[in-house]
Amino acid sequence: MKLFSLNKKPVTEGDEDLLQRYRQTGDLAVLGQLYERYMPLVYGVCLKYLQNEEQSKDAVMQIFEELIVKVTRHEVKQFKSWLYVLARNFCLMQLRAGKKMETLSIDEVMEFPFVLHPDDNNELQLQGLERCMQKLTAPQQQSIDLFYLREKCYKEVAEITGYTLNEVKSYIQNGKRNLKICLETNRER
Secondary structure, eight states: OOSOOSSSOOSSOOHHHHHHHHHHHOOHHHHHHHHHHHHHHHHHHHHHHHOOHHHHHHHHHHHHHHHHHHHHHSOOSSHHHHHHHHHHHHHHHHHHHHHHSOOOOHHHHHOOSOOOOTTSOHHHHHHHHHHHHHHSOHHHHHHHIIIIISOOOHHHHHHHHOOOHHHHHHHHHHHHHHHHHHHHHHHHO
16 A cells, blocks of 8 residues: 555645746646635735725735736745735725725716706706807717716717717816806806
């Protein structure tokens, strides 16, 4: 009876061995085996920084996706320590990105750029809106018309107009601001 086989790989390969094997073969199962050892550590780091269980679970998966590329580009001497720093930096970037993102309710996003005032004549307000719309640039007019009046989403507006998504967002934002200024100026007269 043989206790050892020359063809079998050792059950407990070290981090460096698994890392080297992944770099040579590109086999995600090998990297997954290595990552699995440290998933509780990564989840703990994410939970510490993000303070949200669901976001932390998502982050664990996103960090693995980053790991696929980064582990081949960087010299890693101590995988556990390197992974800890990668996870911490990932979470810090998520927090930084979250601060930059302004959260709006759906009502704020879909709100038309002016409010009818009950003490004003609605017909005069609509005429004022038409005059102000004419003062907008053609891309702003088209984007606002499609987004607010025809209730198209940003992507649909981009497809219809041929503008990029960022251009559409910009035209709508700037057009909305210009309409508001124009309408307020007319109301004061």
